[in-house]
Amino acid sequence: MSLTTNSEYGARPRIWFAAYQLLWHLLLPLAFIRLAWRARHAFSYLHHIPERLGFGYSKPVTQQDIWIHAVSVGETRAAQPLIEAYLAKGEAILLTHMTLNGRRTGKQLFAKEIASGKIRQVYLPYDICWAVEHFLKTFKPKLGLFMETEAWPTVVFRCKEIGLPLFLVNARLSERSARRVNRFGKAGRALFQAFAGILAQTEFDAGRYRSLGVQNVQIVGNLKFDVPLDAVLVEQGKAWQQDLHASNRLMVCAASTRDGEEVIILKAWKDLLLSNAFSTPPLLCLVPRHPERFAEVADQISVAGFSFRRRSEWSGVPSECAGLDIILGDSMGEMPMYYSASNLVLMGGSLLPFGGQNLIEACAAGCPVLLGEHTYNFQQATLDALDIGAAKRIQGELLLTEPIALMESLKELLSHTGELRKMSEAAKTYSVKHQGATKRILAALDQQTTR
Structure with a gap:
């Protein structure tokens, strides 16, 4: 030419x-x-x-x-x-x-x-x-x-x-x-x-x-390793986590989810709660990537029969989460709070072929990461996190109608808090190492x- x-x-x-x-x-x-x-x-x-x-x-x-x-x-x-x-x-x-x-x-x-x-x-x-x-x-x-x-x-x-x-x-x-x-x-x-x-x-x-x-x-x-977390949001998240732990409750953050992934997550979450594997049911914080989908995802949660509250309707008092199955993270700029409050992050964009999302911010907050197979947009960051033990992949085939593999992976990790603590320390090490x-x-x- x-x-x-x-x-x-x-x-x-x-x-x-x-x-x-x-x-x-x-x-x-x-x-x-x-x-x-x-x-x-x-x-x-x-x-x-x-x-x-x-x-x-x-x-x-x-x-x-x-x-x-x-x-x-x-x-x-x-x-x-x-x-x-x-x-x-x-x-x-x-x-x-x-x-x-x-x-x-x-x-x-x-x-x-x-x-x-x-x-x-x-x-x-x-x-x-x-x-x-x-x-x-x-x-x-x-x-x-x-x-x-x-x-x-x-x-x-x-x-x-x-x-x-x-x-x-x-x-x-x-x-x-x-x-x-x-x-x-x-x-x-x-x-x-x-x-x-x-x-x-x-x-x-x-x-x-x-x-x-x-x-x-x-x-x-990668510049994203150098991005500082908002200290105020981190402290708010830690306070939220302490309140949850006081009632022996764990939280999973499904972060930056994409269209089609929420259906998989909600089905797996329902199966997890119905399994009665936990004396105190864990809490799911579901944060869609695109704000224009907040209302759509709220409808999906409601139709699935969960008790939930939008972040925009929540005063921020952690005790208000009592009795809820899900918090819908319909806010902008608060991911450090969600990560700091969580015991585990399920990274959106990786369950379906969207290429994954950035896991670095979650690791900087000391939060372990669970990934699907589609992480090609963050190949090296993902490999490094897996290698150091800050992240794990869902074990088994992830099906849309029966996401048993996701449910079992969530149950396995949430049932072993000692393993989560090891992953949390690895996540912090990973974050500092690559600055x-x-x-x-x-x-x-x-x-x-x-x-």
Whole structure:
């Protein structure tokens, strides 16, 4: 596939890129319809619409910032130690997102810095030439850092063409994603080769990027090990756990569950309670990954016949959990509390083929983790946690209609509190052992941008 070098938008795969731009223009009305549809549950989806087209910024830009793009919640939390490190060096930050929840998380984490102007928070525009062009001309960042898996072709190619160093940091790439990139042939590989550099989490990830022909790849570890837990939430969780233990009650947190997984978990939980294996029945804290599904999951819990309460309706007094089967964690930003209150975490995204979710935060809270088989998005982190004894996999085949394997794995672990305590200590060791990615990333970026 040839590259064009004589257009306004410079060197990029010509035919593929033209088709990509045409597709974006055709789908643009659907993007706004989707936002309007989501606004049924949260009107905030309709806020800042011009920013999604590269316009409508409320304040003039007076300086060149470090630009950090964190698409959603997980990436924004992962970026926290990196953002704090740059703020400590006196740098101003341009923080961009694609999702409403990512923007909410950024505002929650950095409310003071946003109010003072040290951080400017906007949406990254849709990946259309004229929108991206206006965005870059408006902000003129001096360095761009995309978190984890983000690689928007228009942005990446344009940054290369104008000489803006754009790095993919805390980068990860699963085997499945690597195969998808290779399906696009030279065009797909050219996208990742256009980054100024890729700072990968693990050797697995680095190897996959190198297989795409990327030359400048370094292994720096995972920023999520450096993310501090909110101390207030941790203390609230510990107080909750103490109250539960006073009544000899254990708690399992089913964290970041995805569509279809709640049905499996609720069936297994009902079987567990009916087994009468515990003198005091354990409590389940069920936390769906996506807030727009809170009402749907509440309906599922109700139909299944459980006694439950929403976190949003709960004052936070632990004794209010007495007599409940389930707490529905319909809140944002409180995972450290849920983890610190729990004796075991069942990690969502791993029961069905979603690739798993981040288990690092749970381990940092000293909470053992139970995993399904689908953890390909966090391959190295999962292997390390299993190897050190901080996590275990569900033993046996996980069936949708009769999830006996999940029920038996839960019963086995909850019946052996001594084993849970050993796993808890291993989880803390695992969390501390892998810290330090922030320093390595800063050192790598300083080295490469001062050449």
